[in-house]
Amino acid sequence: MSVGATVGILFTPTVWTALDDVSIWTQNWPWIPTLKYGEVKGVPTVSKMCESGCAVKVRTVAGEAFGTEGNVDNPISGGGICPLCANGVQVMNSPTRIKAPMLKGAEISWDEAKQLVTEKLAAAGNKVAVISGDQTGTINEVFSALLTSQGSDAFYVMPCEMQAADKAWSGLMGGSGQVGYDLENADVVLLAGADALESWGPTVANMKAFAANESGKFLFAGPVQTRTAAVTSKWVPVPTEGMAAFTLGLCYYVMQAGRSVPAADFEQFKAMVMSGYTPAKVEAATGVSADTMADIARTLLSASNPVVIPSGSVAADAAAFALNLLLGGAMKVLPEFAKAIDGAMSRSEMLKKDILQGVSADLLLVYEANPAYALPEQVKAGFTVAFDCVETETTAAADLVLPTPHSFERFDDLASPYGLAAATYALGAPVSKPTVSVMNAGDFVLGLAALGFETFEDVLDAKVAAIGADKRALVGGAVHVLAETPDLSGVTLASSVLGKAAVPVKGSGAVALAPYTLLNVGTANQATTPNAPCTISNNQLVGDFLVVMMASVTAKKLGVDVGSKVKLSGGSGECSALVQIYEGVLPGVVAAPLGLGHTVGDEFSKGKGDNVYKILTVSSEAATGTSTWAGSTVNIAKI
């Protein structure tokens, strides 16, 4: 090599600039996100990700949805949104959206899907069942009308508070209509197990009412000092299985003060409570002191518009309804909206079947519910069709998966979520165009049988007409309220059943299990959302581990401490978890969050924690003829 070449290589900048370029380019941002600019709008619609549904406005920029904001004009939300619905647009754009109809993992066309389901329907005859994850939509009318046309009545809802309330109110007490609670105008609110400001009922409406009700006194009774208890003026520790007895203990004091109801069986009820649920007996059965009950009863008696809001078992609900009737306060009874489809079931009929006792059918249609996650053992079917918009355990296990549009991409409605003080109806119109091959489940079902309608939008038009509302106003975000009170004359206090059903029954495990739901962690049907995982606290999830909470006395008794790894066994399953000490748990109770431990779904929920539904015990509340998870117990072993 010549001298010139040597000197040239030494002095050329090429080598050094190339090295410099490599170091810069390898560190470059691989992908530069660009923002879209344009007109920003808030389009009113309904979001159905939480159980009661939220009335929201979808925020769009140049027509593209990017977020949600509260709809201030809407009495359901009053401008607030729950953490699930706040992330609605991100779920709509999720990579786990189901992109086309899938038959056992292979993509098929909508025509093939329709033909297949039509054949299966014909073959199944009346052995067809429906599980709906929607508590408030007219879509249930479409599904129930299909069942009726097949000669089946197997309409199931996922276990919910509305069902327990209906079984107590119309099943045991002979009432009609739907029970509601006027939190906003009550002066004393006793939340008897209802985690009303976190997950129970129409959460956002409850929170709005709580904020507006400045002078009202809120009390929370339950085994765990929940988020609701963080803001109420008092937390009364009461075990879940003892809630009905505790409520009857309050009835004792209220009747002692001379309150009565013009019910046919009032005298029987009074005799039953006065002998079977004396303060001393209730104290012995539930551990709640007679003084505490007397104190609460005094508060309720001195109030002018008190209300008691129950949660959990049918017996607890019936006891609370009886107490509310005695107090004559802010418990309301709502009328039901007129039906759109003649062959459809009424809401009360839809709530009759008990999914915890098991579902067995030749053909099962699952609508936006996740029974494979929350009820892995109860559901058996020859052929399962799952309608959903994102992948879940249920769509993974189903034979045929039919993608539905997301809430923000379809017409949908929200009729009287359980717990609201008045019968309200809200309607949502599509905000975004779907980018995947979806079909509204209503449209699909209407194509299977002659139910009198061509499209689901026609059904909603008929619904709006039947209830006498104005569609244009509803699409603009308004709410239709039905003001009439059903006849209460035939209501009884279910004394014969309640006397037996309210006796606390507990499983045989060493520790009582108090499962709880936080909306940011997820519900039975909706897993946590993309932006929510960093809101989940160390009391629910540490790393990928489920966390269970207990008081220090319980931990000491079990020989565990903060961070101990334990195995919880109950029902017919097991969960592994880390222990957290939280003094807001009744001694002898372990509190565990529901909604974690998904095995299918996006990376935000899959493999995070463990599924507490596996360790719940289904027990039969013999006297009321219903099933309940209340009274579940577990054994805890250190691992």
Add this chain to the structure above:
Amino acid sequence: MEIKEFKIKWGMVIDIDKCTGCGACMVGCQVENNIAPMTKKDPYNYVQALTTDRDDAANKLRTLTWMNVYEMSNRKAFPEHEVAYLPRPCMQCGHPACVPVCPVVATDKNEEGGIVSQIYPRCIGCRYCMAACPYHARYFNWWDPLWPEGMDKGLSPNASVRPRGVVEKCSFCHSRYLGAKDKARAEGNDPMDLPDGAYITACAEICPTKAITFGDLNNPEHRVHELAKGKNAFRLLEKLGLDPQVYYTSEREWVRLQGDNYNGDGGHGTPSNHG
């Protein structure tokens, strides 16, 4: 350093007795400000087999939570136990600890309204400001923001996306302030005299219990003006003298005591447990 005074002083009054810790404010904040969900896998990393995974939300030291809800406990055993939740945005201090330590003037407090700025292109990621901030309100981008496929089309127009290596924090949804001023100008109103509610942060807007009230602390027509002077109002670590523009209020004495009890009993006095 003198406390900088402005004619307009945006601030918050957060009622701890109304906060249930539901997390809606945190989700609303992330959506508004384009904070990416935390993902382990990077689809643009073509040598993933050779590199470690990114952090997901399980690593609370690396999440970006401009608004963060803490759990507070009165630390008494059952049944005397009480719990409370404390949402913590940036305090937008009158005398910010983060500003003087920044070597490149990437953060400053010099705009009418008193919001402490954060200029991402200037930030060199030295994180002195994070060390200085006693409220842990500042966050470092350990990873490039990544939205799972398809989710990036729904980005908010209200905040530019930050690359890894820079520090970020709550800006009181500053682009909403700009938007409110623009709207006032377009309508012929004084942008320096916005009515109560014309400018409101995403967290205050979304809160279902209306625990967060937002407004101009200097303007007697704004609700925060009176609320901040309430007998139960307090500020976090008030004794450090940073003059935060975020006020809290609680009828519970233990909550107020813990609010200003940093290292009061050997380091156990702060709100514990990320919540």
